[in-house]
Amino acid sequence: MSTKVRVGAVQSEPVWLNLEGSVDKTISLIKKSAKEGIQVLGFPEVWIPGYPWYVHRSGRLGSADLKYDLQGGGQADSLKCVVDSPFGKIGGLNCWEHRQPLLRFYEYSQGVQIHIASWPAEFEMPDPEKQSWLYHETGEASYRASQFMAIEGQTFVLVASQIMTEENLAKNNCVGNHVTRTMGKTLCEPVGVGEEAILKADIDLRDIDYAKTFIDTVGHYARPDLLSLLVNPLAAKHVTTMK
Template sequence: MDIATGDEKPIRVGAVQAEPVWYDLDGCVDKTIQLINQAAADAAKFWASPKRGFQVPQYRADSVARDSPQMKRIQAVVKKTGMFIVLGYSEREGASIYLAQAFISPDGELIHNRRKIKPTHAERTIWGEGQAESLKTVVDSPFGKIGGLNCWEHLQPLLRYFEYTHRVQIHVLSWPSMFVMPDPEKISWLYHDIREADQRISQNMAMEGATFVICSSQILTEEGLKKNSILAGNPVTKVVHQQLQLFCLPGGGFSQIFGPDGSALCEPIGDGEEGILKADISLSDITKAKIFIDVAGHSARPDMLSLLVNTKAGKLVTMMDM
């Protein structure tokens, strides 16, 4: 904001919709860097990427260590462009992997890294759980308070509420590919696991938290499915692969940017297209929305309803005197 005039400069934000380079770690990093440069060329200051994940054991080898040459390459290009990014990725630590989000500041520093605290359904066979440090979902940035959650963490009401208490202003949802309802004669499918439902979850986050929401999603192409088809005989992935064959590919994308009143701020691109959705936002719009609803402010009743949070990190080994 210009203190002399009171004018607020808009912030250009971007939501990526793209497919990873399957089973090619360096290729995926190259593509990430290309997308960051593409956003920077259009004067974006904030950039968010989708959740990167697929239920396959071979995925482990191509997951990224937090302190790795690949992550440092991404940090270097972020520093060069001066953007703030929230990067959805599969993090490797030792022999374990986690669904994670890296918060990288304009000076290229990885200022926060959080892991999905409870992987969803079949994800639990591959990815581990984030611990207490992943309850931190909001960081300060030159562009406001930035928050982030992964996928169906957005169906955890207590986790969402805890984030609202930290006055989040721009929230990032990192999503995998989600599809339309398949033919009921071919397969029985739950509504909450389709694209329309997850679009509504994203929009609800904006309205409930009176925050800007950047919904970034992955797509899946025919070629991507072929690259994963060699794994279809694995008992962990066989069902997933058979289900994906029922969907119309390419598809799965539903990226969007929502205002703090829940309004969509951009024209969506095709569900099978790659691209970056962009919007110019003004944080003062949050104040307008919160006049009506502020769930962690004037709308709250902590005398009746409150949240208990344990932020003490667990230890693998604790020595006790006998």
């Protein structure tokens, strides 16, 4: 097996909610990539037929039928997320799966060499005075999560994300949607290179609760039925006496 591999990550707009159109576009992108010598190609999350942003906009009752249809996935028999290929061991995670430490660790344990980080369309930060939103829901945060996986897992990471153009905001029920007008900020402004300073900020610990209502990696967003951490709290000994 050659160690030289040409990889590619798709950043494109789906043919929203159109199965046939999405499949046709997928085939065209694969053919285009093949002509350019790409051997491993990553696609965004729910690329066919587009990430259903309208679910978040419709509320619990408005999206109940769709959520019911999507129940029954993600069981233990599908947890293996790395496959062998002629181009190396390829793995992949979608969206917030990148924020589950044990799931990332499990993928590393499978020897992943090329990781596909698949994301929906995400958005930049507007003026925080106009709209409050969590930083972890910005494109920048998602990119950093993907980049950290490369550092942590010693793997190449392909970041694939969707695009949502202005004319398709209405189709996704996202016109005026606060999700598409996200905000987030660092705790303080950075200082110049080589400049001595004490960086300071005022924080409110209750803000943590707000963040955890969206994603709590050791709470409601964990999967203890699939993954758990085994810790030995005792000091190790060279000799253990059996009783």
